[in-house]
Amino acid sequence: MYWHTFHTSNDASGALARAVAAEIAQRLETQPRVTVAMPGGRSPVAFFDALSREDIDWSRVTVTLVDERLVDESHEDSNAGLVRRHLLQNRAAAATFWPLVTDPARPEADIARLDKELPAIDLVVFGMGEDGHAGSLYPGAPELDEGLDLDNPHAGLVITPPSAPHQRLSLTLARLLTAEKLYLAIQGRAKAQILQASGWALTGRWPISYFVQQAKAPLEVFWAP
Numbered sequence: 309m310y311w312h313t314f315h316t317s318n319d320a321s322g323a324l325a326r327a328v329a330a331e332i333a334q335r336l337e338t339q340p341r342v343t344v345a346m347p348g349g350r351s352p353v354a355f356f357d358a359l360s361r362e363d364i365d366w367s368r369v370t371v372t373l374v375d376e377r378l379v380d381e382s383h384e385d386s387n388a389g390l391v392r393r394h395l396l397q398n399r400a401a402a403a404t405f406w407p408l409v410t411d412p413a414r415p416e417a418d419i420a421r422l423d424k425e426l427p428a429i430d431l432v433v434f435g436m437g438e439d440g441h442a443g444s445l446y447p448g449a450p451e452l453d454e455g456l457d458l459d460n461p462h463a464g465l466v467i468t469p470p471s472a473p474h475q476r477l478s479l480t481l482a483r484l485l486t487a488e489k490l491y492l493a494i495q496g497r498a499k500a501q502i503l504q505a506s507g508w509a510l511t512g513r514w515p516i517s518y519f520v521q522q523a524k525a526p527l528e529v530f531w532a533p
């Protein structure tokens with residue numbers, strides 16, 4: 309795990325946008341397309357706005373999500389809506405968006421679609437809650453073991469968070485760890501403490517620990533107090 313520490317969340321968002329854009333540009337030199345899975349929630353707005361202005365060949369970039377709430381895209385809590393409003397703008401308007409949820413009433417149909425059609429993910433940018441949830445892999449969710457099972461053959465699953473609104477469709481840990489690089493964007497001392505503690509115990513109490521204690525994909529942390 310590599311930590312990058314910044315004075316302000318704006319500094320962290322700008323640096324993360326530059327790092328992700330540089331990684332995409334470098335990959336586009338040797339591969340035809342790049343696919344990036346993005347976070348939702350409240351935190352990524354400044355990062356999305358900065359990344360949308362980066363000068364890369366967005367026409368060869370596919371953007372998908374790490375997780376999505378089972379709501380219509382017009383709902384204020386939709387992660388797809390957030391990506392459309394803040395990332396698929398400016399230069400990034402040329403990117404292709406690959407939504408996780410097309411019918412919130414039938415997530416099992418979207419899970420089958422993910423298994424068949426989700427492109428290979430090159431990069432993952434994700435966030436973490438103060439309870440240690442990563443993406444929508446929530447502690448205490450009845451489906452958590454399935455989501456953390458590295459032998460789970462499915463790309464996604466429905467998650468029922470015990471302490472947050474909406475059922476979710478989340479990519480599985482197994483699928484997220486197929487990425488070649490992981491970027492974790494977090495803010496605040498409480499999240500930093502959880503992340504540090506998660507280095508000591510691999511536990512469903514802090515699902516983030518499964519990303520910290522793995523050797524498949526390098527994890528870069530962008531943090532500001």
Ligand SMILES: O=C1O[C@H](COP(=O)(O)O)[C@@H](O)[C@H](O)[C@H]1O
Nearest residue numbers: 347348349350351435436437443
């Ligand atoms: O519910 C979610 O929460 C996490 C963390 O969100 P944040 O706003 O506290 O950073 C987020 O990464 C995830 O994609 C989202 O659906």
